[in-house]
Amino acid sequence: MTTALAGADRYLAEFEKLERRDATGTPAWLSELRRSAMARFAERGFPTTRDEDWRYTNLAALAAAPFHSASSADPHPVSTERVHRVLIGSSAWPRLVFVDGRYAPEHSSGPALPDGVRLSSLAEAMIDDEELVERHLARHARWDTDVFAALSTAFVRDGAVLYVAAETVIAAPIELVFLTARPGVLSQPRILVAAGPHSRFTVVERHVGLTDAAGFANAVTELAVAPGAAVDHYVLQEQGASAFHMATIHAALERDSAFSTCEATFGARLARTTSTVRFGGEGGRAALAGLYVTGGRQHVDHHVTVDHAVPRCTSRQLFKGVLDGSARAVFDGRVIVRPDAQKTDAAQTNKHLLLSDGVEVDSKPRLEIFADDVKCTHGAAEGQLAPEAIFYLRSRGVDERRARRLLTLGFVREVVDRITVEPIRSYLDRALEARLGSERGSKEIS
Amino acid sequence: MLSIRDLSVGVDGKTILRNLNLEVGAGEVHAVMGPNGSGKSTLAQALAGHPAYTVTGGEVTYLGRNLLAMPPEERARAGVFLAFQYPIEIAGVSNAAFLKAAINELRAARGQEELDAMEVLELLEQKLALVEMDRSFLNRPVNEGFSGGEKKRNEILQMAVLQPTLAILDETDSGLDIDALKIVAQGVNRLRRPDNAIILVTHYQRILQYVEPDHVHVLFDGRIVKSAGKELALELERRGYDWIKEEVAA
Numbered sequence: 081m082t083t084a085l086a087g088a089d090r091y092l093a094e095f096e097k098l099e100r101r102d103a104t105g106t107p108a109w110l111s112e113l114r115r116s117a118m119a120r121f122a123e124r125g126f127p128t129t130r131d132e133d134w135r136y137t138n139l140a141a142l143a144a145a146p147f148h149s150a151s152s153a154d155p156h157p158v159s160t161e162r163v164h165r166v167l168i169g170s171s172a173w174p175r176l177v178f179v180d181g182r183y184a185p186e187h188s189s190g191p192a193l194p195d196g197v198r199l200s201s202l203a204e205a206m207i208d209d210e211e212l213v214e215r216h217l218a219r220h221a222r223w224d225t226d227v228f229a230a231l232s233t234a235f236v237r238d239g240a241v242l243y244v245a246a247e248t249v250i251a252a253p254i255e256l257v258f259l260t261a262r263p264g265v266l267s268q269p270r271i272l273v274a275a276g277p278h279s280r281f282t283v284v285e286r287h288v289g290l291t292d293a294a295g296f297a298n299a300v301t302e303l304a305v306a307p308g309a310a311v312d313h314y315v316l317q318e319q320g321a322s323a324f325h326m327a328t329i330h331a332a333l334e335r336d337s338a339f340s341t342c343e344a345t346f347g348a349r350l351a352r353t354t355s356t357v358r359f360g361g362e363g364g365r366a367a368l369a370g371l372y373v374t375g376g377r378q379h380v381d382h383h384v385t386v387d388h389a390v391p392r393c394t395s396r397q398l399f400k401g402v403l404d405g406s407a408r409a410v411f412d413g414r415v416i417v418r419p420d421a422q423k424t425d426a427a428q429t430n431k432h433l434l435l436s437d438g439v440e441v442d443s444k445p446r447l448e449i450f451a452d453d454v455k456c457t458h459g460a461a462e463g464q465l466a467p468e469a470i471f472y473l474r475s476r477g478v479d480e481r482r483a484r485r486l487l488t489l490g491f492v493r494e495v496v497d498r499i500t501v502e503p504i505r506s507y508l509d510r511a512l513e514a515r516l517g518s519e520r521g522s523k524e525i526s
Numbered sequence: 527m528l529s530i531r532d533l534s535v536g537v538d539g540k541t542i543l544r545n546l547n548l549e550v551g552a553g554e555v556h557a558v559m560g561p562n563g564s565g566k567s568t569l570a571q572a573l574a575g576h577p578a579y580t581v582t583g584g585e586v587t588y589l590g591r592n593l594l595a596m597p598p599e600e601r602a603r604a605g606v607f608l609a610f611q612y613p614i615e616i617a618g619v620s621n622a623a624f625l626k627a628a629i630n631e632l633r634a635a636r637g638q639e640e641l642d643a644m645e646v647l648e649l650l651e652q653k654l655a656l657v658e659m660d661r662s663f664l665n666r667p668v669n670e671g672f673s674g675g676e677k678k679r680n681e682i683l684q685m686a687v688l689q690p691t692l693a694i695l696d697e698t699d700s701g702l703d704i705d706a707l708k709i710v711a712q713g714v715n716r717l718r719r720p721d722n723a724i725i726l727v728t729h730y731q732r733i734l735q736y737v738e739p740d741h742v743h744v745l746f747d748g749r750i751v752k753s754a755g756k757e758l759a760l761e762l763e764r765r766g767y768d769w770i771k772e773e774v775a776a
Contacts, residue, residue: 471598474597475610490616491617493667
């Protein structure tokens with residue numbers, strides 16, 4: 081489509097400018113990677129609704145919007161106070177902060193990490209440990225097939241790198257904060273997590289809009305989980321109301337590793353998450369959870385692929401969405417069980433609560449099972465709040481507005497209950513309460 | 527306390543209650559009995575304000591107020607409590623959170639300060655013993671996965687916590703084993719005070735062995751066709767409802 085090509089062309093022009101600027105000092109493998117990814121992006125352009133994976137998500141507005149790459153301008157100054165208001169964790173948490181995709185060392189902090197742990201910007205990691213970056217960067221996320229992974233890879237310059245050596249346990253969650261500050265910017269958060277054998281830690285990804293003006297965030301997270309490691313991953317997306325947020329998450333799990341990811345989506349006018357978990361060794365366990373609370377004209381799309389490429393792995397998916405106003409949700413949950421992947425145990429649940437008549441949901445489970453000794457289940461449901469439950473609460477003195485709110489919170493509780501780490505859980509509780517209306521709102525007003 | 531005059535109620539366009547009259551005074555326990563389909567549950571739901579039940583005529587005065595003009599939550603805040611025949615399951619909302627919301631709504635309506643989570647918990651723990659419920663009940667989602675008996679005891683727990691002025695129990699006794707029945711009866715008896723009133727809607731006389739009613743009414747075909755003292759319940763137990771039907775037909 082013309083608009084899509086126009087969008088791709090604009091980024092191509094920027095790409096060439098940046099490549100000329102950075103011609104010297106960039107390792108050949110990285111230049112080659114960027115060029116290949118850019119070629120891929122230019123060739124494909126922004127997906128259209130004729131593309132099966134984008135059938136229900138129209139990107140015409142994104143393709144047409146004149147966003148410019150964040151790396152072509154100076155980072156926006158954000159006050160320390162403003163950053164502190166956004167943080168969830170205590171000062172005891174290791175933390176990297178990025179503004180419009182650029183590393184902001186002045187806001188980043190954290191205690192000394194155990195030996196064998198690297199937490200740094202991508203640029204620093206390139207200097208200290210290029211081999212580590214080369215081994216993992218763009219080796220997991222499929223930039224050859226996913227245009228947004230390609231766009232990210234083409235422009236990759238900054239990002240977060242977390243490497244945890246074998247047997248290392250980090251108690252405090254690691255908070256990676258990506259702030260969107262300036263309007264009109266394409267920011268591209270890039271996260272690389274490499275968990276050494278039998279390491280254990282929690283990483284929290286935050287995407288927070290400090291502006292209500294339009295912007296485009298294109299995040300790519302790659303997690304390489306070595307044998308026996310256990311990684312808990314959280315994503316909280318609280319972009320501004322006019323933002324576009326594209327996220328690609330790819331976890332590669334080796335033998336006997338455990339990975340959980342829990343994503344809460346609140347912001348952006350259009351948000352798409354493409355998550356892939358690939359089991360590369362037997363005995364892996366993955367739990368994917370998501371909750372999205374949408375209203376107005378928001379559009380939230382989740383495409384999940386769990387690839388059981390090897391035997392004896394377990395996967396669980398639980399995605400719940402609350403839709404109000406004229407919001408739209410898309411869920412596409414694909415479970416692939418390859419011919420050798422016997423004893424696979426996969427379950428998927430996707431439920432939507434529809435709070436208004438104007439909302440629309442497209443939920444599609446896709447089970448592609450090529451092995452015979454497997455257990456795969458899926459379930460999808462859409463519904464409204466039960467009038468009987470509302471009356472039950474009203475008969476106990478709770479007014480209708482508050483009854484609806486309690487029941488809505490009850491609907492997403494199942495996902496929140498998966499979160500065991502404080503204060504992430506209580507932060508999410510507060511965020512949900514704010515999102516669904518203050519508990520005593522009506523009384524404060526009157 | 528409660529005065530029902532010529533009350534007519536329909537559901538889905540079908541008339542269920544026809545010109546029903548009932549007077550309930552403070553300190554009284556009234557048993558409303560009747561065969562299936564006579565309108566017992568409709569009376570209970572209409573008094574609580576269920577929106578599916580349409581009042582087509584008559585009036586109900588509660589403590590001098592026009593009850594029918596009040597939305598369900600207003601009725602609850604004014605002290606009306608309905609123990610549901612089929613308590614509703616609410617996923618993701620714990621019993622404790624549910625009761626905390628209810629307690630504080632009622633307290634706010636009375637101009638009392640809200641209780642915080644700890645204070646609510648203290649209050650709930652006192653009342654749990656009364657219905658012989660374990661503390662773990664508080665953390666479980668409201669009625670979800672509860673047995674029939676547990677659901678009914680949960681209704682009595684709510685009643686004990688919310689301390690209503692007018693409690694309406696809609697067949698709370700049905701389906702209970704003898705131990706659960708005694709617990710329910712004890713909960714009702716505890717509530718019995720000179721300034722409270724209780725309406726026991728029931729099919730069977732069984733619970734009336736443990737809760738002695740002041741008045742027994744027979745509801746048939748949407749109206750109260752017979753009222754007497756507690757001896758009427760025993761007569762109904764002995765003779766069934768057919769003789770009432772014959773009397774009405776005559």
